[in-house]
Amino acid sequence: MKKDSKPPSIDDVARLAGVSISTVSRVVNRNVPVSAEIVTRVESAMRELNYVPRQAARNLATRRTHTIGVLLSDMLGDFFQPLLTGIETVARASGFEILISLTGVVRPQDQRLRPFGLHNTDGLLIFAGSLTPAGIEQAHASGLPLVLIHQSPPTGLDVPCVTVENKAASRKIVEHLIVTHQRRRIVLLRGPADNEDAHWREMGYREALAAHNLELDPRLMGVGDFEREVARATIEKMLASDTSFDAVFTGDDEAAVGVMLALEARGVKVPEEISVVGFDDQRLAEILHPPLTTVRAPTEQVGQEAARQLIKLIRTGSADPLTLLPTELVFRRSCGCRV
Amino acid sequence: MKKDSKPPSIDDVARLAGVSISTVSRVVNRNVPVSAEIVTRVESAMRELNYVPRQAARNLATRRTHTIGVLLSDMLGDFFQPLLTGIETVARASGFEILISLTGVVRPQDQRLRPFGLHNTDGLLIFAGSLTPAGIEQAHASGLPLVLIHQSPPTGLDVPCVTVENKAASRKIVEHLIVTHQRRRIVLLRGPADNEDAHWREMGYREALAAHNLELDPRLMGVGDFEREVARATIEKMLASDTSFDAVFTGDDEAAVGVMLALEARGVKVPEEISVVGFDDQRLAEILHPPLTTVRAPTEQVGQEAARQLIKLIRTGSADPLTLLPTELVFRRSCGCRV
DNA sequence: AACGCTTCTGAAAGCGCTTTCAGAATACAC
DNA sequence: GTGTATTCTGAAAGCGCTTTCAGAAGCGTT
Known part of the structure; x- marks a missing residue:
């Protein structure tokens, strides 16, 4: 034309x-x-x-990009959408664009933070596992505003962090198994070793047992890694062994899927014989058979809050050191309720 | 420091x-x-x-941003992650960043394409439903390289498009119900009215019936809208009416969930009494009870291919007008196979 | 009629980098 | 030794916008 x-x-x-x-x-x-x-x-x-x-020209002239970078490990599964939706909603409302980078599983080398050329964005949202502590320190040292998601900062660094309450809810859901359903031999499927959510969930589990004078049996603690197949294999092994158990706290919902599959394959009835509870309340939780009792993690809110904190940090130079979002138990049938 | x-x-x-x-x-x-x-x-x-x-400075000097914009409607559900992962993988390999914008459901007004300030990116990936035809024309007119995903261009515009094969697979899966499982009264749950995938899937359904001399019964065609609750309500209504049917092609997997729930609530056995098949092969397909027979749509590949085409368009000025990715039937138990 | 205000507007100096153009330096051939 | 290629390197002109600074207009006062 x-x-x-x-x-x-x-x-x-x-x-x-x-x-x-x-x-x-x-x-x-x-x-x-x-x-x-x-x-x-x-x-x-x-x-x-x-x-x-032309944006590039304004960016250069104003020394601001009005863009926030989001660093994600690519194995977020069902977290992906709600998290991003939350971030985007808040960002857009404040006039920020979002630039995404999937780092995959972090490999300690090549953490040169290449993707964002640092000054490409006004700040970074870093999801747990998408950057090594060294990478975080480097970014922080260069003065880039940073907010961590589901991960606390390397010691000594004051980088704001947004995450969810893990321990109390885990304790509560395990106590629910103990108190309401009279379970005594409760398996814990641990999440990935360096995952903070996993750490606190295990603490919650331990507290619940201790509070009810139940012995902590190492044979009941297995690897789940928040992964379907890992969890399935672990449960299959336990079923094959002589370790008996009457409930499983799977660590997260994804692992719960594997647990249910393993149990179903062996003809074990859930929840009659074994109760199963998860964590996260992902979309799949309610379509599992039976529907999964779990803890709802407000992932979209986490995204919103993280974006809000980062923007505050960018604008005012400071943000809340820690934002801990509340979680909530969701009772469905896999624990034994509503049968 | x-x-x-x-x-x-x-x-x-x-x-x-x-x-x-x-x-x-x-x-x-x-x-x-x-x-x-x-x-x-x-x-x-x-x-x-x-x-x-400083990126902004290079962008200004080179007149390139090495960034591609991705316009997504926020109701992608399980598509979100694989699509984005595909896009990101290819983009990163070619040295591009990705800038994301969720447009929500498109409202015809305010299509001023504000988010990307047009020249903020070197090109745009536009997912079906995230921009009105007018918006697409406007973007195209301004010379921005564009690639559409799961949607063909407004007539007259030569904008490359990447999507999946819908019709043949739909026809095949319906024929499978007819031939292998002797189904005769097959319900079709239509997708959203303006959705192209939905259109072609319906065509496939019609072809299958016609090929086997089955009459097209309007009472067997209901709304599914690719939504769980909509599908559930439709099936509940059908069950309550005197319209009998022995199979359901749900339009997509999300709707299949609603169908299964409705059927289960009425105590109808799947697949013994009614076969159910979906489309997409989302993550939830295999954990449904019974596991869902469906069509696998290679969403991550769609993302990769779309990014590849856009980058080609940016670099060479031309790209393939249409990329149609093959789909593949996945037989599980909900149709009656492997019972 | 002169003065001081208040409001707008334009000139020009950046913002930090890329890239053209030409010159300096070195190398090579004769 | 001179001439000509061949490499490197630096000066300077943008890229397209924001923003400071000062000047022009308009208007009410005294």
Whole structure:
């Protein structure tokens, strides 16, 4: 249609409207009063040329990008969507774009933070496991605003962190098995070794047992790694051994799937013979057979809160050191309730 | 630690290394030979200052951002992760970042494509339903490279499109119900009205019936909208009416969940009494009870291919008009196989 | 009629990098 | 030794916008 050689720049608009580029800039940004008549002239010029300001130029001039980077490990599973949706909602409302980078499982080398060229964004949201402590320190040292998600900062660094309450809820759900369902031999499937959620969930489990004078039996603690197949294998092994148990706290919902599959394959009835409870309340929790009793982690809110904190940090230079979002037990049938 | 006033710029590096900024730039970009000795001098200067090139400045200078925008409607459900993973993998391998914008359900107004300021990215990946045809035309008119995902371009526009094969697979899966399981009264749950996948899946259904001389009974066609609850309500209504049926092609897996729930609530046995088949092979398909027979849509590949096409379009100015990824039937138990 | 305000507007100096162009330096051939 | 290629390197001109600074206008006072 048009000459189409180069997209129009602010100069073209200024020329067409018969004003200076400063004035065009002011009309675009509405930060300084411009007389009504000129505003309409400039606006119609912009429309006529189909002018769109070049972001790169504004970024350079303002030294702000209005973009926040999100570093994710690519194995978030069902977390992905709610987390991102939460982040995006808040970011957009505050005029920020979001730049995403999946780091995969973090390999300690090549943590050079290449993806974002650091000054490519105004700040970074770092999900647990997507950056090594060294990487975090490096980013922090360069003055980039940072907020960690589901992971606390390396000792000594004051980087804000947003996560969910794990321990109390884990304790409560295990106590529910003990008190309401009279379970005594409760298996714990541990999450990944370096995962903080996993750590606190295990603490909750231990507290619950201790509070009811149940002995901590190492044979009842297996690996789950928050993974379906790992959990399945562990439970199969336990079933094959002579270790008896009457309940499983799977560590997370994904692992719960593996547990249910293993149990189903052996013809073990859930919850009659064995109660199963998970953590996260992922979408799949309610369609499991039987529907899974679990702990609801408000992942979308985590995303929102993380974005909110980061933006606050960017704007004011400080944010809340720790945001701990409440979790909530969701009783379905796998524990024995509502049968 | 540092004086921390301003981050170091290329000038600082040049000064410290005793060379011109042109040379520093060349060392950074390795696109022009620089003597080995100077390279080391510059590199150690960069290291010492902890220098990171400011992206905004390079973007402005090169008129490229090396960023591709991804427009997503926020109701992608389980598509979200594999799609994004696919896009990211390819983008990263080619040196592109990805900027994400969730548009939610598209509201025809405010399609001003605000989020990306157009020239903020080198090109856009547009998922079905995230932009109105008018929005697409506008973006296209401004010369932005575009690739559509799961949606063909507005008539007349030559915008490349990446999607999956819907019709043949739908026909095949329905024929499977007819031929292998002797089903005759097969319900179709339609997807959203303006959804192309839904359209082609319905065509496949019609073809299958026609090929086997089965009459197309309007009473067997209901709304599913690719939504669990909508599908559930439709099936409940059908069960309550006197319309009998012996199978359901749910349109997609999400709707299949609703169908299974409705059937289960009424005590109807799947697949003995009614066969159920879905489409997509989302993660939940295999944990449904019974596991869902469905069509596998290679969503991660769609993401990869879309990114690949867009990058090709950005680099060479042209891309394949249509990329149709093959789908594949996955037989599980809900149709009646492997019982 | 002169003065001081208040409001707008334009000129120009960056923001930090890439890239063209030309010159310096070195190498090589004769 | 001179001439000509061949490499490297630096100066300088942008890239397109924001923002400071100062000047121009308009307007009410005295």
